[in-house]
Amino acid sequence: MADLAAVVGIGQTKYQTKRKDVSIAGLVREAAFNALTDAGLTWDDIDAVVVGKAPDMFEGGIMPELYLTDALGCNGKPMLRVHTAGSVGGSTAIVAASYVQSGMFKRVLTVTYEKQSESNAMWALSNAQPFSPHLNAGAGGFFAPIIREYMRRTNAPYDVGIKVATKDRLHGARNPLAHLQLPNITLKEVEDSPMLWEPLRFLESCPSSDGACALVISNEELAAQSPKKPAWIRGAAMRSEPTMYAGREQVNPQAGIDCAKDVYKQAGITDPRKDLDCAEIYVPFSWYEPMWLENLGFADVGQGWKLTMEGATSLDEKGDIPWNCSGGVLSSNPIGASGMIRFAEAARQVRGDAGDHQVDGAKLAMGHAYGGGAQFFAMWVVGSEKA
């Protein structure tokens, strides 16, 4: 049986297009320092560091954790580097939690980041490969056909994505850390924005952000001494499947379904829409909200878009299951950190520490991340109580 573990410190940077004032080391140190401050700790209180980020080729440094060890106070300590594609922020938090849940460590620091202004994700994702077909369209080009298939199957109205894009930006306007600050955004403005990858418009896509997110995770004994309320890790799960295989269900991937079932079972959740108070779900392109509503069991297959259109996922419309109260990936996307931000924002909610985007009385929240060709999944459920 795994030991109990809790998030006792959360640190984020402000997300923005360019953080010219800091190096990569400065960026991660800022998030890490904020997490330590939040936990009332210093570097010496940390037993190990776990770093995650999206592909090394984005910023162009190999295994940058080797360079970041000084900035993260890790010299003389164990350092691990996780890389699981876009899900990496979530996976990294889960691996860091396992340091504590195994009983092998008492308190660890985990940090994820991306400095997209020193990188070119579109290029890094589009270079030709010797052994596979050339995909010269970045992530949006990969996911657009899958979204079109979702629309075909469900007969969802054309403006579901527009609604999600608007809703998440209104959420983001409540979160001072969010990259995009669009408090006056309208449905029409989203609809009028240029079409990038049919049916995804410019404003239905995530921004490119600089930013880092850090967590301090500790065991039960040390969590009890923490100055602020701990967020208890009630379940954590990962699942992977190959990008392509005969008969692969790409709209509603089996790995996502299995991963959700696993994490719900650990957390004692039978009806996620009812049992959870809110969720931070990885939605980099608008239509992934209705698709993940179905994949994660918040709605029956084919019905996800109705929850979105009814306002069930909106904080402003007082929906029963708000999704991405922080503004989500659509408001801030430092790729390697985006998954951990979901996990961190879920923890902020159950700590009652989410500021203007707090869901009143949130006790149980979910963090979710996905990556690759919607094939890698990482999820956790955090609660205000131990069980």
Next chain:
Amino acid sequence: MRDIAIVSFVQSDCVRDAGAQNEVELIMPVLRKALDAAGIQSAQDVDFTCSGSCDYLQGAAFAFVSGVDPLGAVPPIKESHVEMDAAWALYEAVLKITMGQAESALVYGFGKSSPGELPIVLSQQLDPYYMAPLWLDSISTAALQARTMLDNGDITEKDMAEVVARSRKNAKSNPHAQLKGDVSVDELLAEPTYLSPLRKHDCCPVSDGACAMVVATVEKAKEWGKPYAVLKGIDHRIESHNFGARDLTQSPSTQAAAKSAGVANGPVEVAEIYAPFSHQEIILKRALGLGDDTVVNPSGGVLAGNLMMASGLSRIGEVAMRIIRGDIKRGIAHATSGHALQQNLVAVLEEA
């Protein structure tokens, strides 16, 4: 941590250039053999899978994604990946097993270094603002380290040649080795320097290949009815990236990891050390506290063939297989990452 049973280990031949074989084709044969040796069908039959690789070797973002293709498609698996040597993938598996979330795990590492110029590629491991733009390659930093040791009188060039001669000799019994044979210290010293003070033979070769390992709880291994070696301890530490601030002649991170992993808790019959350069074996042997009664790198070590991203796990596998075959009762393994031994992992293995 709890005791972990290493049930099977398989490594491919180290070859200078695997030609048209892609990473999946390098992984599949070792995976098949490792699974067969454990008596299981596929990755779907273990509770956790973790791999180690480096996108830069393949020259593509998300290159590691194809690394899940050899695992079989359905059902989806509990899987993770480290952008590190697969020895650290094993470490992640140890965490998962110790916390009770898995009873068995598949760990593998792979690297096809031949398409690029590996030492130059690895120059991009350095500080991206101050060091990487200088294109200081991994041989140059090792040469600085060797020069410091020679100038200090810590070692002689003859000591370095002796490490190489022993590696080549030991590798004769290793069917996977790339460089092997009988060569005298005098012959080696007669060779010209390559990047002073290093001669070409002081540097590990560039190799393509993969390795895979199946581990489990001791209870599970017994249930499978397979012989196994026991992983008693494993730890890893990192040092400052600023090698101007480090004493390059010492390896305090190895020393600390060795202490924590319990190297000194019993006799060390065999040590497999990941020393990509001859002088580093001497640093590491000292940091690990090994005496002359320990046989170092009976496989020839990585001077006989270096599978980037797999060599660390291979060191552990080499020791495990010697224990499983009944050749030895206790041994240790070491893995390294980064320039001039910046990060080090130590594992202690014993008979069941």
